[in-house]
Amino acid sequence: MKRVSERCRVSDAAAPARPRGKRPPHGEPVVDRALALLAAFDATRRRLSLRELSRISGIPTSTTLRLAGRLLEWGALERDEAGYYTIGLRLLEIASLAPRGHGLRQTALPFMSDLGAVTRQHVQLAVREGLQATLVERLSAHSAVQVHYRVGGKMPLHATGMGLALLAFAPVDVQEEILSRPLHSEPDKRLIPAAAMRRTLAELRRERVAIFRRTELETLVAVAAPIFDESDEAVAAIGVLLPEREAQPRRLSYAVRTAAQGISRALGAPSAAMV
Structure with a gap:
């Protein structure tokens, strides 16, 4: 019993x-x-x-x-x-221990400061989280234009310069999931054909730089480039945002791409070492 x-x-x-x-x-x-x-x-x-x-x-x-x-x-x-x-x-x-946050930020800050000295506007750093981008750092001059996205905030991958730089080098399943949905530009909500987005992403992969324009009270230009790690995977994107009247896309493209290569090299990216 x-x-x-x-x-x-x-x-x-x-x-x-x-x-x-x-x-x-x-x-x-x-x-x-x-x-x-x-x-x-x-x-x-x-x-x-x-x-x-x-x-x-x-x-x-x-x-x-x-x-x-x-x-x-x-x-x-x-x-x-x-x-x-x-x-x-x-x-x-606790958040400062995140390798895709604080560690990446510390590596990128010197390059962001150099871009900020040239543009005197916004210099941004973002990572991809699922089907969105998260802004992990931004340096802004006193005279910089007003922006919508705050540090820690989410950005769409298909309708921002930083997002496009990340989306172009994201895994294929992520790209296909994004492309399977109705895509609209911001803020006018114009439908973006999937075929047009595919061409945009293919061009970005060739050039390794995204140029994106957003029109509200005035037209803003975003120029962004992907950052790669030791596995040669795109782990982040760096970009600048400024009014179109002050933008020089070709000059900015070279500067942003050079900064992205420098950060990638510091992170041990094999492709950056060959540049």
């Missing part, structure tokens, strides 16, 4: 706990909810109250208070005297 009881206890301990309430049957709900709280913040929501955190994340207020307290203790969140939450510096510390 004793052996039977022991077997029952072992069996009960090994059996997975049944999900309670509305918790998902798989994964770690506590982690998911903590991440949902952090995801409630964005460029337009940098400071949130407890009630706002609960509403945006969809998590009950009592649970939000408990999880926010743990995130405060760890340093992922901070709270001001008025009781509003903001993103904590501990996340910046």
